[in-house]
Amino acid sequence: MSATITEKIFSGRCAREVVAGDVMMAPIDAAMIHDITGPLAIDKFMEMGGTTVFDPAKVILLFDHQVPADSIPAAQNHVMMRRFAEEQGILNYDVHEGVCHQVAVEKGRVLPGDIVVGSDSHTCTYGAVGAFATGIGSTDMGFALRFGALYFRIPESIRAEAAGAFAPRVGAKDLVLSIIGDLGADGATYKAVEFTGPAMEAMDIPGRMTCCNMAIEMGGKAGIVPPDATTHAYLASIGARTTRKEDLTPDDDATYAAWKDYDVTDLVPQVAVPHNVDNVVDVTDVAGIPVNQVFIGSCTNGRYDDFLEAAEVLGDETFSPDVRVIIVPASRTEYLRTLRAGLIERFVEAGAIVEGPSCGPCMGGAFGLLAPGEVSLSTSNRNFRGRQGSTEAEVYLCSPATAAASAIHGVITDPREVA
């Protein structure tokens, strides 16, 4: 029978053919917890009578939101989770490796066809390697840690087919912002978004992670790119490989809740303006707006490819002295690669502050908070009121290219206008 990727993944794990709408207790292949939602998940695991987790090798545990600890309560949470990891025999990446979603993928902890849960809404990022991955709350995570399974309602899917090839300085972030602008902040609620088509096939894993990461910003339960030669080449490059044999290519005649055709050929850089991620406009509509802070990083855009793009836009220029440019690699691995390529030196020379791998200013907790009236331009994923500090501050979202161009001029700038 014709099926979506999601239906194929769940059918592959169940004793019967699964269709959207089915409800089932499905086994999970990996469960991710971090320093914000992890402590409560561990409490719930224990309240449920948990003594040992379902499989320590399938638990991904690290700290990324408040690292190094930015407060005494944060430090206490880290201590509590360290102790739990040690008692349970779970590999603890601690504060060393970076942002959960980047680490989960680059360490090969998530593979095509896997069913993965994480107590973080951007867990949908792992769809970039062909997994069904979804964010859950801490109590659901307590259940998952205890039983190694969770109730799933198999979601309907939206097919987002992207044709064409990107113009220079336009890329994955612009595509996903334009899709969110089209579908709306609840346009994919309870649904899986399948990103397909020539533009996705030509995209490397980092760009696919950017797209899948933001599926939640349209309400999506998951974002998925069909695994292909690019996926398998990436897995080989990190020393991982899947033993699954199922074909996870979605059938064109599967039942979709919606089929949306996009063409990236004429796409221009996109910006999400305050205070909702679906308030998406062309960069030309907001060019010239002064910015106080530019953040390049996060699980959305904190990879080497993102920094390379930003560095190419930067060239030999310097960042505006009126702007605080904060660069935060998403992981130690991406940091080292960016460092060894000389890009970190270039950013620091140009006036940027470079911080260690973490969520950085994205969630308004650790550092880089905004005062009332300030404006941030950010490559992260949310521009909600108060997200990066004061509720009277404004956050605009964009690509690394747009962020770098704007950081040079101190105002929102079309990266195509910078050499």
Place this chain on the structure above:
Amino acid sequence: MRVWKFGDDIDTDAIIPGRFLTIYESAELATHAFEGTRDDFAREAKEGDIIVGGRNFGCGSSREHAPLAIKGAGITVVVARSFARIFYRNCINTGVLPVICPDADTIREGDTVEIFPEKGCLTANGVRHDIEPVPAFMQKIITAGGLVEYAHAIEELELCTK
């Protein structure tokens, strides 16, 4: 029961800002609920009040601190035209009843609302409005008293692989 009325796309950062996420105790979280966007809520919300939102209530972060902050304020019912998925499930797991009411936009600040899940309706100032039933598998969790209690009652996990 007083209605606290909110609009569309109320995100979990608004319900409980990121800087308070080291707190896990619901009563303490409640003192920061809607801080910066609706400061009278934490001061004046009373046991038994009801939150009524528009579309996509609870969007954004998976933080369970959001329903916990609401529950800590004494509120155990949130009505909305639609909910974001993770928040909806977090509500059920933590003992806050999420009620989908297509007419939620007609309910006003300060209205008196009563919920009748078994009749599939609510009343706002005496006017009846339909509400959607909770999915069957979620109803089992509600009936058990939350996911923790549900977990305790499990004798054998009914995995789909069997």
